[in-house]
Amino acid sequence: MRVFVTGASGHIGSAVLPELLRAGHQVVGLARSDGAAEAVAAAGAEVRRGDLDDLDGLHEAAEASDGVIHLAFKHDEMRTGNFPAAVAADLAAVEALGSALEGTGKPFVISSGTLMLTFAGVTGRPGTEADFGSGGPRVDAENYVIGLAEHGVRSSIVRLPPIVHSSLDHHGFVHILTDIARRSGVSAYVGDGANRWPSVHTLDAARVYRLALETAPAGSRLHAVAEEGVPFRDIAAAIGRGVGVPTDGISASDAAERFAFLGAFAGTDNPTSSEVTRKVLGWEPAHPGLIEDLDHGHYFAQA
Numbered sequence: 001m002r003v004f005v006t007g008a009s010g011h012i013g014s015a016v017l018p019e020l021l022r023a024g025h026q027v028v029g030l031a032r033s034d035g036a037a038e039a040v041a042a043a044g045a046e047v048r049r050g051d052l053d054d055l056d057g058l059h060e061a062a063e064a065s066d067g068v069i070h071l072a073f074k075h076d077e078m079r080t081g082n083f084p085a086a087v088a089a090d091l092a093a094v095e096a097l098g099s100a101l102e103g104t105g106k107p108f109v110i111s112s113g114t115l116m117l118t119f120a121g122v123t124g125r126p127g128t129e130a131d132f133g134s135g136g137p138r139v140d141a142e143n144y145v146i147g148l149a150e151h152g153v154r155s156s157i158v159r160l161p162p163i164v165h166s167s168l169d170h171h172g173f174v175h176i177l178t179d180i181a182r183r184s185g186v187s188a189y190v191g192d193g194a195n196r197w198p199s200v201h202t203l204d205a206a207r208v209y210r211l212a213l214e215t216a217p218a219g220s221r222l223h224a225v226a227e228e229g230v231p232f233r234d235i236a237a238a239i240g241r242g243v244g245v246p247t248d249g250i251s252a253s254d255a256a257e258r259f260a261f262l263g264a265f266a267g268t269d270n271p272t273s274s275e276v277t278r279k280v281l282g283w284e285p286a287h288p289g290l291i292e293d294l295d296h297g298h299y300f301a302q303a
Helices: 013-022 034-042 055-063 075-079 083-101 139-151 173-184 202-215 232-243 252-264 275-281 290-296
Strands: 002-006 026-031 046-049 067-070 107-113 154-160 163-165 187-190 196-201 220-223 227-231 247-250
Touching: 002 013, 002 055, 013 026, 013 202, 026 034, 026 055, 034 046, 055 083, 067 083, 067 202, 075 083, 083 107, 083 139, 107 139, 107 202, 139 154, 154 202, 163 173, 163 202, 163 290, 173 187, 173 232, 173 252, 187 232, 187 252, 196 202, 196 232, 202 220, 202 275, 220 275, 227 232, 227 290, 232 247, 232 290, 247 252
Parallel strands: 002 026, 002 067, 026 046, 067 107, 107 154, 154 220, 163 196, 187 247
Antiparallel strands: 196 227
16 A cells, blocks of 8 residues: 655654555655655655645645555644644644545544543543544544545544653653653642553554554544553653652642643543554554653653
8 A cells, every 4th residue: 555644754653654664555754854854765665745734735645645644743833832823734734635535435544632532521531432522623633534434535533642652752741741850850740640641652553553544444533542541640750760850749720830831731631441442453552551661761861
């Protein structure tokens, strides 16, 4: 299968590309810079230059493919506080890609996040693949892609947990929390830290994307979740051990100042099930869990 992949040189893309190539697929990776193009080519994929704002180019690349995996997102906009702009760009890109695949029966896999389930009012229990919101940030893209199943696209959504961890991760939430702990001298959690975040190893997540491309039924919501919910205080404690600082709780009112753009989520309870995904795809995680991975120490090595 000739697969067009956006975000091909990013954290998840750096695992998805070799996963696809090992399975015998031909991969075309979107690259917006010379460095990204070099990384995509080094992985053994064909390079297509462009970015998420080149909607005509995205449409054209999707038309020329046998399937699409959309991983790219404007994380730089999100980190600087302009989440609405990142969300709007993502939705426009998803629509450009999806419209090119209508009526073809080809697979289209996009990314979303389990944290979006909290906006759908999922509380007091693990979120499931059947849960979804009526609209909102990233949810609009989810619902558009699910709707493509009625228009001849074998569409699916992979919801990623807030922490996708491995030595391939160079800019994710663990790095942000680690930097905050170093600067402040404390690895913090909100309240008693009992709120839970799900997690998955990057290589396990990459396998979900490949399996979704190859076998997911049209209109599937999937969860790339290995650990249903790790208490945030345990994450903070592991980061504290790695950085060599104490761990302590802070009030919810102090979370925004301490965690910056993560302040709205640091106290969120987001346990998430992947039971349906495991059955539908025949997927089982095979790599280390979050705390074990943190204790390996690669997140805390400084140049």
